[in-house]
Amino acid sequence: MPSHSKTIVDFSGKELTEEDIKDCIQQLREILNADKKFQNVRKDDAYLLRFLHCTDFSVHQAYRRIDDYIGLLLEHPEWFATGSPIDYKDLIDQNTRTILPGVRDRDGRRIFVSKLGEFNVSRMSPQQSAKVDELWLELIMDEPETQGTGLSVILDMKGYSLRMFRWLTPSNIRFGSRKADLYPCKELVYHVVNTSTLISASVKLIWPFLTAKLKERFHFHFDDWESLHKHITPDVLPPEYGGTGPELNFKKLNQWLYDNSEQVYENLKHQHVGAIRHKSQ
Numbered sequence: 001m002p003s004h005s006k007t008i009v010d011f012s013g014k015e016l017t018e019e020d021i022k023d024c025i026q027q028l029r030e031i032l033n034a035d036k037k038f039q040n041v042r043k044d045d046a047y048l049l050r051f052l053h054c055t056d057f058s059v060h061q062a063y064r065r066i067d068d069y070i071g072l073l074l075e076h077p078e079w080f081a082t083g084s085p086i087d088y089k090d091l092i093d094q095n096t097r098t099i100l101p102g103v104r105d106r107d108g109r110r111i112f113v114s115k116l117g118e119f120n121v122s123r124m125s126p127q128q129s130a131k132v133d134e135l136w137l138e139l140i141m142d143e144p145e146t147q148g149t150g151l152s153v154i155l156d157m158k159g160y161s162l163r164m165f166r167w168l169t170p171s172n173i174r175f176g177s178r179k180a181d182l183y184p185c186k187e188l189v190y191h192v193v194n195t196s197t198l199i200s201a202s203v204k205l206i207w208p209f210l211t212a213k214l215k216e217r218f219h220f221h222f223d224d225w226e227s228l229h230k231h232i233t234p235d236v237l238p239p240e241y242g243g244t245g246p247e248l249n250f251k252k253l254n255q256w257l258y259d260n261s262e263q264v265y266e267n268l269k270h271q272h273v274g275a276i277r278h279k280s281q
Contacts, residue, residue, distance in 0.1 A: 011056035042270040046142040050184035081131035084265035095250035103236035108149040117159035150187030158194035
């Protein structure tokens with residue numbers, strides 16, 4: 001059983017012991033085992049803890065979240081990654097997103113940088129973009145501390161173009177909102193930087209499709225680094241975000257992902273096999 005770096009409190013406000021956490025994991029596993037459609041869904045402790053953390057250890061809600069998330073995968077498989085990071089090397093090597101290594105924000109969340117404004121839309125579709133995101137997140141989502149705190153996402157819009165704006169179809173926005181709501185992460189917080197007039201138009205288009213809970217997770221900093229630093233200390237940020245940390249070294253960071261290709265592949269394989277069997281029941 002992994003150790004936890006912070007106090008875990010459930011939906012009722014009760015502080016959970018290690019034994020309480022084990023009991024929740026076992027209860028969730030038993031519920032899934034009792035339902036034939038979940039026979040082949042991943043049920044190891046780390047995977048179940050993703051859903052327990054993001055539902056404040058409500059076993060019933062975690063079960064529903066798994067059911068809904070697998071259902072979304074079955075409904076839109078083209079938006080979910082299969083295979084290993086090596087299979088997506090041409091997309092990953094476009095150097096548009098990464099995880100800052102070994103650092104966290106002020107609340108202990110991992111930090112994911114997505115340079116949306118630099119996406120080459122002629123070489124990447126919205127579905128492929130979602131798959132690359134998933135590969136990076138799969139690298140860290142079994143970490144106990146990350147499961148207990150969540151993820152800070154820096155959305156860097158520098159260079160955002162009209163071609164990217166055309167990705168914002170109603171169907172794409174609806175899917176993105178649903179996946180963000182169902183993704184098994186304690187808390188996803190978005191920090192939007194380097195915005196422009198075109199970004200303002202995009203936000204107006206997207207906003208009606210977002211849930212109230214998701215809207216609360218967005219922070220717009222423009223290019224005000226002091227505003228960003230209230231959430232993420234400058235010592236962990238690269239200079240391009242007003243920080244004193246190292247420059248982004250995409251070659252090195254991408255290699256970190258490739259070095260973990262086997263584990264990422266195994267995690268995604270079990271998720272997809274479980275989903276397929278889920279559908280056949």
